[in-house]
Amino acid sequence: MAEAGVKTDEQEKQEETVNKNVISSGNTELDSRIGGGLPLGSLALIEGASGTGKSVLSQQIAYGALQQGLRVVMFTSENTVRSMVKQMDTIDMSVLDFLLIRRLRVYPVEFSQGGQDSSKYLLNALNAEENADLFILDSLSVVAGSITSSAILQFFEEAKQLCDQGKTIMVTLHPQAPALMEQLRSLCDANLVLETERDGQKLVKMLTVAKIRGASSVTGAIVGFDVEPGWGMRVIPISKARG
Ligand SMILES: Nc1ncnc2c1ncn2[C@@H]1O[C@H](COP(=O)(O)OP(=O)(O)OP(=O)(O)O)[C@@H](O)[C@H]1O
Ligand SMILES: [Mg+2]
DSSP states (O other), X not given: OOOTTOOOHHHHHHHHHHHHHEEOOSOHHXXXXXXXXXXXXXXXXXXXXXXXXXXXXHXXXXXXXXXXXOXXXXXXXXXXXXXXXXXXXXXXXXXXXXXXXXXXXXXXOOGGGGGGGHHHHHHHHHHHOTTOSEEEEEOOHHHHHHSOHHHHHHHHHHHHHHHHTTOEEEEEEOOOOHHHHHHHHHHOSEEEEEEEEXXXXXXXXXXXXXXXXXXXXXTTOEEEEEEETTTEEEEEOHHHHHO
C-alpha cells in the first residue's frame, strides 16, 4: 500500500498516459476542473461574449501546449505578433523564445478582407501548416460575420477532418444564431462556455464545461475564475466569485 501523497507506479503510469493525451492549460486547478486538459485531436469551441476570457483561455492552452513540446500556430484577429507577446507577458507567459525557434507561430489575420472566401483562406492556411500540433483561431467571429451559416458549418466540418488526422483545433467565437450554435456544438469534441454575470457591483467570470470528449464526469461543471496580472486565469470558488 502506498503512503498518503506518494504515488504508486500504477498511478504514475496512468497519469503519464493521460498527460500524453491532453493539452494542459499549465494551470493545475483549471486542468482538473476540465477533466485533465484539452484532449489531443479535439475540435474545441470556446464560446463567449466580449470580455469573458476567450483570448486569455486560448493563450493559457497555447502556453501549456508549448511547455509540453507541442508546435502551436495562432491565428488572431485581435493582435499583432508584438501585442500578442506583450499580452501574454502580462499574464506571466513568456513566448518570445518559442517564437524565435518557430515552435510558436502567430499570424495576425484580417478576416474581414476575405469576405465570403475567408473561411476557405483559413482552411488553406491550416492545411499549409503541416507541422503544427495545435491551432488556435481567436476569434472566428469576424469570419462568421462575413459568411453564411452553412459556410461556417462547412468550415467546422473540414476542421473536424483535420482533427481526425491528429491536429487539435481551438476556435473562439462570439455566440451566433442559436440553431447554428447547436450544430457547431454537436460537431465539436470540446465545448467551453464563458460568461460574465453581473452580481450587484461585481462582474463574475464563469466557465461552463458543456462537453469534453472522454471526460463526462466534468460535464456541466461550472468554474468561477478571475484574470489576474502576472498570473492569468485563477480558479476561485463560485461562492467567492459571486461575492
Ligand atoms: N493581462 C491581464 N491582466 C488582467 N486582466 C486581464 C489581462 N488580460 C485580460 N484581462 C481581463 O480578462 C478578461 C477577459 O479578457 P479576454 O481578452 O480574454 O476576453 P475575450 O473573451 O477574448 O473578449 P473579446 O471577445 O472582446 O476578444 C477581461 O476582463 C480583461 O480585462
Ligand atoms: Mg478576445
